Amino acid sequence: MSSFGSLGDPAATFVLTGARVIDPSADADAVRDLAVVDGLLVDPATVPSDAPRLDGTGLVVGPGLCDLHVHLREPGMERAETVESGARAAAHGGFTTICAMPNTDPPLDEPARVAMVLDRARNRACRVRVIAAATRGREGERITEIGELAGMGIAGVSDDGSVVASARVARGLLAYLSPLGLPLIEHAEDPALSAGSVMRAGETATRLGLAGWPASAELSIVERDIALADETRGWVHFTHLSTEGGLNAIRRARERGVRVTCDVTPHHLALTDAWVAGWRGFAWEEPQGVAADPFGAPLDAALAYDPACRVNPPLSSRAEALALLAGVADGSIDAIATDHAPHPRERKGVEFGAAAPGMIGLETALSLGLSAVDAGRLELGRLLAALSTRPAALIGEARSLAVGSLADLVVFDPAARWRVDASALASASSNTPLLGMELPGVVRMTVAGGRITYRDGLDAIG
Amino acid sequence: MLDVANGHTTRHRPTAGGVVVSWPDPAAAPASGWPHRHLLDVDQLTRDQLEECLDLAVEMRERRLRRETLDLLRGEVVGLAFCEPSTRTRVSFELAAEALGAQVVELPIDVSSVTKGESLVDTLRTLERTGVTTVILRHSMSGAPYLAARSVPVRIVNAGDGSHAHPTQALLDALTLRDALGSLDGRKIAIVGDIGHSRVARSNLHALTALGASVWLAGPPAWVRGFETWPGVTVADQLEDALADADAVMTLRIQLEREAGGGVPSLREYTARWGLDADRLAVAQTGAPVLHPGPTNEGVEITADLAASERSLIGAQVVNGVAMRMAVLALLAQ
Numbered sequence: 136m137s138s139f140g141s142l143g144d145p146a147a148t149f150v151l152t153g154a155r156v157i158d159p160s161a162d163a164d165a166v167r168d169l170a171v172v173d174g175l176l177v178d179p180a181t182v183p184s185d186a187p188r189l190d191g192t193g194l195v196v197g198p199g200l201c202d203l204h205v206h207l208r209e210p211g212m213e214r215a216e217t218v219e220s221g222a223r224a225a226a227h228g229g230f231t232t233i234c235a236m237p238n239t240d241p242p243l244d245e246p247a248r249v250a251m252v253l254d255r256a257r258n259r260a261c262r263v264r265v266i267a268a269a270t271r272g273r274e275g276e277r278i279t280e281i282g283e284l285a286g287m288g289i290a291g292v293s294d295d296g297s298v299v300a301s302a303r304v305a306r307g308l309l310a311y312l313s314p315l316g317l318p319l320i321e322h323a324e325d326p327a328l329s330a331g332s333v334m335r336a337g338e339t340a341t342r343l344g345l346a347g348w349p350a351s352a353e354l355s356i357v358e359r360d361i362a363l364a365d366e367t368r369g370w371v372h373f374t375h376l377s378t379e380g381g382l383n384a385i386r387r388a389r390e391r392g393v394r395v396t397c398d399v400t401p402h403h404l405a406l407t408d409a410w411v412a413g414w415r416g417f418a419w420e421e422p423q424g425v426a427a428d429p430f431g432a433p434l435d436a437a438l439a440y441d442p443a444c445r446v447n448p449p450l451s452s453r454a455e456a457l458a459l460l461a462g463v464a465d466g467s468i469d470a471i472a473t474d475h476a477p478h479p480r481e482r483k484g485v486e487f488g489a490a491a492p493g494m495i496g497l498e499t500a501l502s503l504g505l506s507a508v509d510a511g512r513l514e515l516g517r518l519l520a521a522l523s524t525r526p527a528a529l530i531g532e533a534r535s536l537a538v539g540s541l542a543d544l545v546v547f548d549p550a551a552r553w554r555v556d557a558s559a560l561a562s563a564s565s566n567t568p569l570l571g572m573e574l575p576g577v578v579r580m581t582v583a584g585g586r587i588t589y590r591d592g593l594d595a596i597g
Numbered sequence: 598m599l600d601v602a603n604g605h606t607t608r609h610r611p612t613a614g615g616v617v618v619s620w621p622d623p624a625a626a627p628a629s630g631w632p633h634r635h636l637l638d639v640d641q642l643t644r645d646q647l648e649e650c651l652d653l654a655v656e657m658r659e660r661r662l663r664r665e666t667l668d669l670l671r672g673e674v675v676g677l678a679f680c681e682p683s684t685r686t687r688v689s690f691e692l693a694a695e696a697l698g699a700q701v702v703e704l705p706i707d708v709s710s711v712t713k714g715e716s717l718v719d720t721l722r723t724l725e726r727t728g729v730t731t732v733i734l735r736h737s738m739s740g741a742p743y744l745a746a747r748s749v750p751v752r753i754v755n756a757g758d759g760s761h762a763h764p765t766q767a768l769l770d771a772l773t774l775r776d777a778l779g780s781l782d783g784r785k786i787a788i789v790g791d792i793g794h795s796r797v798a799r800s801n802l803h804a805l806t807a808l809g810a811s812v813w814l815a816g817p818p819a820w821v822r823g824f825e826t827w828p829g830v831t832v833a834d835q836l837e838d839a840l841a842d843a844d845a846v847m848t849l850r851i852q853l854e855r856e857a858g859g860g861v862p863s864l865r866e867y868t869a870r871w872g873l874d875a876d877r878l879a880v881a882q883t884g885a886p887v888l889h890p891g892p893t894n895e896g897v898e899i900t901a902d903l904a905a906s907e908r909s910l911i912g913a914q915v916v917n918g919v920a921m922r923m924a925v926l927a928l929l930a931q
Contacts, residue, residue, distance in 0.1 A: 341823035344739040344761030344799055430802075430827040433640045437747055440740030484718060484748075486738040488759070 143258030146174030154191030174585020199231025211240025222259035229545035231583035244268035293320035309369025413438035442490030477564030670699035693922035767800030782809035790849030
């Protein structure tokens, strides 16, 4: 039995015994008891004897997950997701903070609209931060009232869905943001190079007769914005990075001191462009069928051109996915962010090229990461850091499992597997090509701000 | 059993519904059941199945020449769903379906609404409920027939989807080439033009390489790049390399609007560098035939003289088109 709570609930008190507690902020990883009293982490020895005791044997505890990039679709597309349903999906996925992108209808480009979303976000199953639009109407011309928005606690500004196409406007934004300590969160895609494209250029696109956007469409913007951030001493954050070239440019820029950070989605780490042709293996698995023989292998009529695989930026080649995964493993990618992009059925049950780009990700992110861990591609501690402490630090939130901290954590069973079915998802949408697959990692409890926001079993013992 | 009216021998063949169909010549009938419900692309066909299509089309061509009427598709309703303008493919399918005794309906699909991404699935579902059993689908978006095949319980024949595939065209091209060359094994076939946007070229790459030919591609770089690693395919830097010792040459229709996309500076320059004429073909095998899926832009991708010459198989392609579509419909209806 699973249930949701909210940040408006009474503070939690419990003792979790015998779980593996991983705290990247302290570089700690040990099996120990963990105690929460009135929402605060305390020494287990000091807990009242009547506190509920939960058996954590075999479970892992990590800091509450933090997602820098979600689409909550409110206002404007509430059939696909609302703040409420998105927050529940987040809690189910182990997240305690999510950052809502502003490309709603109307966009979150003025203080009143941001205030409305923050109001709807109160006392949900997850903290919801807002990323405001970088330019009015997301039209890429006049910048929003960032000073006032900063006072409202926004996590950054972005015209996500589009790049800030004008280099002049991007430069102005970086300069204006610099003293506020907020990032320009950039969707790096040169529209002149990607126009008309529906997937990544490469052998699969050639085989399928689908127009592909070249990796240079990302790299050209990454290089441009690095130059602008360097000149303005601004902070640019590249979201949903999808190319090795972009990552290498970021590594080089950091070496010379430019303030540049980035995140990558779980699907760009685990899935490849061969998924568009019907392959359903992860990037680290040995390619077979159409993934091994992109031109010769027959297409599987049931899976080829699945609109659930249409995302933007598009799924990358296997080599690029593995390079990005290596970037998470070596720490050069700051965060894993889902780009959770819910869409109603009618926007996905159409021709591949007509389908809305995007897939949901809040409830599968941890499981995809654990799949990479199981495959030996990533250390569990690195995964949890990329999903929690490091993104949280970018938006000014602490994540610690030390005594005295506010309890903000996820408890999950890394060995248990679950089947990704629409009925298992708290999101109002189910657009993911992972439907029907069995993945490792079942969240047993999420605690946000000292409140239990999600719980699956894990009943009190004794 | 003798079908007195038509003078044909008929035989019982197992079909899904246990229907008796007349089959003019048991020798030409497939030995075992056709395993495919749809024809989405030729990539799904083994070499034996490709040969079977070609052999059956030869049979159909002869029956048609003798003006025999077949009733293999009696009781079937074939819907023509052309969500993109087309004349010759549509007419060819219509003639083929009628020649096999099917009822043919033209589905009222508004081309403009389909291109806006409105629901193809809804349209096809409605038609399925009205009794259509086979849909011949032409669509401007790559992969649309795959969506149709998994969404609607009817047979789908891909009559061209976006830049992806045009399987019946490739099959009729393979038949035309086999007629002219005897066999495709070890043959060098050159394809010239906008390969990247061509569904005809892609399906031909599958069919021709599966039948043993090596395929050389030539055209403006933006239109031929990306195919280098396709097994059995060579991308030529120079047109002359592709044409040298070629056993046959296929040129593709140039979409006149494509020059705006940066593929070529002008049609004039395209013709000057890649247009086919008798002089350019001098490096190919003596008498090497020329194919074109039509309609041709004479004077652009091929000279009018060459298109009308004895080396041109363009007329044979049209004749084979109907026969091949009869063969495909007959195989799928098993």
